[in-house]
Amino acid sequence: MSVKPASFDYYRPDTVDEALQLLDEAEDEGKILAGGQSLVPIMNMRLATPQCIIDVNGLNGLDTIRYESGLMKIGALSRQRCLEQNNLVKEKVPLIAEAAPFIGHTQTRNRGTIGGSLVHADPSAEIPLSLLVLDAQAVIRSCDEERTVPVSDFFVTYLTTDIMPNEMLTEIQIPTEGIPQGYAFVEFSRRHGDFALVDAACLIDTDEQRRITSVRLALGGVDAIPVLSEDATELLVGEKLSSRLLEEVGRAVQAEVDPDEDLHASREYRRHLAGVFAKRAVRLAYQRAIQGGGTG
Amino acid sequence: MKLKKKEQTTICLTVNGRRYVESVEPRKLLSDFLREDCGLTGTHVGCEHGVCGACTILLNGSAVRSCLLFAVQVDGAEIRTVEGLDTEGHLNPLQEAFSEHHALQCGFCTPGILLSASELLEYNPHPTTEEIEEMLSGHLCRCTGYKGIVKAIEKVANRNPKFTHES
Known part of the structure; x- marks a missing residue:
C-alpha cells in the first residue's frame, strides 16, 4: 500500500507577516507546516487533506530561545532536539529538558518543534503537559492582532486548541521568577x-x-x-x-x-x-x- | 514562493556530494524524490508515516525521516543517503562492522540505521550501549536482529574514535 498525501497549494513565505496574510487568505483551508512530524503522517494517511500548506521552516527569528525580564521565551519553531541540548533551557526550565527525550525519537526530534507539539495537542504529549505545569503562555498572532493565552486555557479537547484558523503560534513564554526548585x-x-x-x-x-x-x-x-x-x-x-x-x-x-x-x-x-x-x-x-x- | 497544486518547480540540492536539479510538484515526498527522481533506491520506504525509520537520511547532517518531508522543502540542502557512505566502492568502517557482526538479515532497515548511526558517531564518537539503543529505538528491524547492530556500532565506536561519515 502506498501512502501519499493529496495535492495541496504550497506557500513558503519570507516573513511572519506574509505567513499570517496567506493564512488569512486561505480561510479554513490553510495549515501551517512546521516540523511536520504529526501533520505529514496524517496527510500521508489522508486523515487530513489541507488545501493550502504554509511552510514556516524558513522564517527567521521563529526558533530563537532567549531569557528576558524573568521570562523564558522559546520561539515556536524551536526543534525538540534543541530543547534537550540548549543550556538556557537546562538552566531555567530543566523540566522541559527532562521531558524532551521522551518525545518520539532523536530522528523525529531533529525536525519536530515545540510549537507544533503544543498546537497538535495530543492528550498524552510531553510538551503540552510540561507547558501546563510550568504555567506557560502561548503568544498567538493573526493579521489583526497578537494575543497571549495561558496554556491552562489553551486546550479545548482532543487535538483541539483555542487557536483559530487564521492564527499562528509564534512564541511560548515561561515565567521563571519564583519557579519551584x-x-x-x-x-x-x-x-x-x-x-x-x-x-x-x-x-x-x-x-x-x-x-x-x-x-x-x-x-x-x-x-x-x-x-x-x-x-x-x-x-x-x-x-x-x-x-x-x-x-x-x-x-x-x-x-x-x-x-x-x-x-x-x-x-x-x-x-x-x-x-x-x-x-x-x-x-x-x-x-x-x-x-x-x-x-x- | 507560491505553488499551486500539481504546479512543478525546480529544486536544486546536493545528494552525496552530487548536484541535482529536478522538477517536483509540492506533494512529492523526499523519500520518493530520492528513489524516483535521483534513482537512489538505497533509501527504503517502509511505513510512510514516520514510524519505521527505514527512510532515514541525513539532512544537513541531521538524521531525519525522508517520508515526513516534501522534496520542495529541501531546495538548497545537502543530503546524504546510504549510497554516499562508501569511498570509491570500499565500505566505510561502520558498514564493514555491520557485515562482520551480522548486523543485517534481510537488510530492509539497514540503510536508515546506517545513517542514524553515522549521525550518532559524528556528534558522540564514543556512545554508550544505552545511547546506541536510544538511537536505535527510532528504527524497526522486523528480523529483530538488534544485538548485531549494537555490536557493530560499538565496534566502530571503540576502534576508530575519529570516525566520521564524511568520505
Whole structure:
C-alpha cells in the first residue's frame, strides 16, 4: 500500500507577516507546516487533506530561545532536539529538558518543534503537559492582532486548541521568577518513543523545615487534555512528604482522573498508572526541592 | 514562493556530494524524490508515516525521516543517503562492522540505521550501549536482529574514535 498525501497549494513565505496574510487568505483551508512530524503522517494517511500548506521552516527569528525580564521565551519553531541540548533551557526550565527525550525519537526530534507539539495537542504529549505545569503562555498572532493565552486555557479537547484558523503560534513564554526548585517529568509507554499511556509532571517548593510551600502536579493521557490535579495541591501544601501522604496523593489522583479506554489501555489500567506516576513525579520533585533544586 | 497544486518547480540540492536539479510538484515526498527522481533506491520506504525509520537520511547532517518531508522543502540542502557512505566502492568502517557482526538479515532497515548511526558517531564518537539503543529505538528491524547492530556500532565506536561519515 502506498501512502501519499493529496495535492495541496504550497506557500513558503519570507516573513511572519506574509505567513499570517496567506493564512488569512486561505480561510479554513490553510495549515501551517512546521516540523511536520504529526501533520505529514496524517496527510500521508489522508486523515487530513489541507488545501493550502504554509511552510514556516524558513522564517527567521521563529526558533530563537532567549531569557528576558524573568521570562523564558522559546520561539515556536524551536526543534525538540534543541530543547534537550540548549543550556538556557537546562538552566531555567530543566523540566522541559527532562521531558524532551521522551518525545518520539532523536530522528523525529531533529525536525519536530515545540510549537507544533503544543498546537497538535495530543492528550498524552510531553510538551503540552510540561507547558501546563510550568504555567506557560502561548503568544498567538493573526493579521489583526497578537494575543497571549495561558496554556491552562489553551486546550479545548482532543487535538483541539483555542487557536483559530487564521492564527499562528509564534512564541511560548515561561515565567521563571519564583519557579519551584523541585521538578520531575516521568512517563510510561509500551516501548521507548511510543505515545505515553500516562505521563506526569510536577513542580515543588519547600521551606527550611522541608514543608511543601507550593506544588503543581499535572497528568497527561488521563483525559482529552492534560489536567492539573487540584487534590494533590490541597493534600500537599504545608506538609512534609511522608510515604503515607504519598499514598494518599496516589489514591486522590486515581479518584480525580477520568480516563478513556482505547486499544492500548483500559480505563482501569490508565487510572492505576495515573496514581503510580503521580506518586513518582511528586517524590522526585520533592527530593530535588529539599536538595535545593539540584539534579537529584 | 507560491505553488499551486500539481504546479512543478525546480529544486536544486546536493545528494552525496552530487548536484541535482529536478522538477517536483509540492506533494512529492523526499523519500520518493530520492528513489524516483535521483534513482537512489538505497533509501527504503517502509511505513510512510514516520514510524519505521527505514527512510532515514541525513539532512544537513541531521538524521531525519525522508517520508515526513516534501522534496520542495529541501531546495538548497545537502543530503546524504546510504549510497554516499562508501569511498570509491570500499565500505566505510561502520558498514564493514555491520557485515562482520551480522548486523543485517534481510537488510530492509539497514540503510536508515546506517545513517542514524553515522549521525550518532559524528556528534558522540564514543556512545554508550544505552545511547546506541536510544538511537536505535527510532528504527524497526522486523528480523529483530538488534544485538548485531549494537555490536557493530560499538565496534566502530571503540576502534576508530575519529570516525566520521564524511568520505
